[in-house]
Amino acid sequence: MSRSGSYVSKIAVIVCLFGLSACGGGGGLFGGGATRDVSVENLGPEQIYQKAEFELEGGDPEEAVRFFNEVERLYPYSEWAKRALIMSAFAYHADQKYEESRAAAQRYLDFYPADEDAAYAQYLLALSYYDQIDQVGRDQGLTFQALQALRAVIERYPDSEYANSSILKFDLAFDHLAGKEMEIGRYYLKRGHYTAAINRFRVVVEEFQTTTHTAEALHRLTESYLSLGLTDEAQTAAAILGYNYQSSEFYQDSFNLLKGRGLAPDARGTGWLRDVYRQMIRGQWL
Template sequence: MIGKRALKGTTVLILVASLSACSGGGGGGLFGGGGGGGLFSGLFGDDREEKPIEDFTAEQIFARAEYELEQGNEEEAAEYFAEVERVYPYTDIAKRALIMQAFAYHKASDYEMSRAAAQRFVDFYPGDEDAAYATYLLALSYYDQIEDVGRDQGLTFQALQALRDVIELYPNTEYARSAILKFDLAYDHLAAKEMEIGRYYLKRKHYAAATNRFRVVVEQFQTTTQTPEALYRLIEAYLSLGLTDEAQTAGAILGHNFQSTQWYKDGYSQLAKRGLEPAQKGNNWLAAIYRQMIKGEWL
């Protein structure tokens, strides 16, 4: 049987008695039959010897990898899948082992190794039916590392690009449908980062810097859930700067698109306190958005 990998070389510890049971006429198959026999029984018994992993079939090593995966030993499972690829390269089972290696490493949260295995699969087997899943795993290796909005968003940009690859290369797959949902969440994540920085500046009365951040959300992330608050914060910032045309226009856009939200109610109240109301005013960047989005005037 295939046992724990030895520390040196590519040998594995095996149980002689179990090997005899597997090769005998008692049946039971790879995982053994009744009486607790089979490939994995007595794994840590006393009667052990070292045997090169090359002496086992690809199917046996693959089965051991699956067993470790079922037991929750994802890192060890990935190593056994890697051995299938190494010992039996360019075979169908090696191809299966490679995609399973990527999956096992991802389950173990070893995203770099998962990404490397998935990329090798895409490079070696671009036309295979599992290439879509490998590309999806590549995207997940970035997406599942996205942290809270207070951290650097470099991984979010990488996740967006990788998710876009899944959507564009495999549009009619279940992976594309999942990638679309994750793309929207990652996109919202970037907008949330801009909002966090904008609120930071606003709280410290750096109004010009704050409006720049909120403007990015309105112009580049207008389909995200952050847009209503961004428009409200623009009302706050522009009123503080004395730019009433911009504040009123932000209120008009907010009212047209998000009238039922608390952000609009609060924004309307802010304007009303100064004797103003939501309306398109002046010839500023918000007025241009108002004309395009609400009036349909693109020229």
Template sequence: MGRGKTAAAKLGALGLVTVLAACGGNSKATPNLENFTAQQIYERGEYELEVGNPRRPADALKYFSEVERLYPYSQWAKRALIMEAYAQHRAKKYEEARASAQRFLDTYPGDEDAAYAQYLLALSYYDQIDEVGRDQGLTYQALQSLRDVIEKYPNSEYAQSAILKFDLAFDHLAGKEMEIGRYYLKRGNYTAAINRFRVVVEQFQTTAHTPEALERLVEAYLALGINDQAQTAGAILGHNFQSSPFYQDAYNLLEKKGLKPEAKGDGWLAKVYRQVIKGEWL
């Protein structure tokens, strides 16, 4: 969190020392804070994040929430809310982080920190991607939230990071389709495998998984005896990814059947091939 990293030092140490003394140096025991200013309580929260016990962001949350409770209409309450979302995210309390970030966006839509709130909301989805197994709902939500950062705040310091994470999340979705497709292919369920590889070719063609998806389509269609589609998949692969090892694998599979990569028939892959030739694909 770059925005508040040195705020405690910049705001002055007097109020922070006062609160620390009242706490007896014990971050686990929250003192009665009603006699302290919003700034002093806020500084204590920042202290917990940066110095007190950075490994326990939950220790800071109680101070930020107290600022909101005791001084709900102050500028410090606004700052505390965005820090609350940040601390919750750091504590891996992703649902709570989303709720706090959304509350900030709803309450202060035009604030200079709105871009960061939107970015935190997106991160709360993005950082869960590896935890969701085959359920990709959170990945789609991460993509939508990252898109919001990119489109609503294109000039913010978070836009470039959002673009990078969007590409990675997009690639992750394609990778999941490939994983399931390989599973079906290995078990001889060729139609189901083709459906998964088709999704990659049609919807995720800008990812690194496209060459393998085309090669797997050659393999699956040959197994089903649908040679026109197999040849066309090989032709697309050769047109765009001739240096890929997947093209050589596809070429070898076709050659064993006395076939070669070329556009054949009028199936869905033939339409893709025509788009490739016209330069409207990839």
């Protein structure tokens, strides 16, 4: 880490050690197999904190959280309590207890908004949403929350070491939302619910233009409109596809579909796709 004195600089080491056995041998304060028999009431904040670190490095984030929380409980206004709070957020996350991690990270931001590790707390809060994205099926509430939290990192801490990672994850989460719209649109298309499918593909074209799904969305619009007999809209969708993605397989598929009907890509009609085409020609699209 570039910031000297920041305790979060230790996290990289912890991540590397996570899941490995703690140092062998019976020496040290927590060695000898008696690590869980120490009464924290008789220990100072640094010793309890070290105990928590020992458990975390030994692959037991749940036990680590218990000791980090004890630092806060017994020494609530100390520097060690502040360090323990951010590390408890990290340990909760390592244990995949995302709600608890988010709560601890938010408390850190509430108590220490100007601290040098506030950026990391905000990043952990964002990760608590982001790392659940693939677990939520079609409910995209967590994805939207991840986007908002990642944007907070990017906007509030643009010079932090977490900004670039947040930008990457933001783009991936945004792409994920577009992918879900495509998934639902394909579902409707396969079952002949063309209007419902068009509504989903339109969202991708209008709201998610920068994602990897736009070319396919335009092709599926061509398919859907042709199925409804709306040839002007189908030709316009294919024209936009050809203008931006002429080398893609989706353009070739759309071109062949139109050719089979004696048609060709062409910006026609006065609908919403015609507006998109005009914006594209003016350089205001994509």
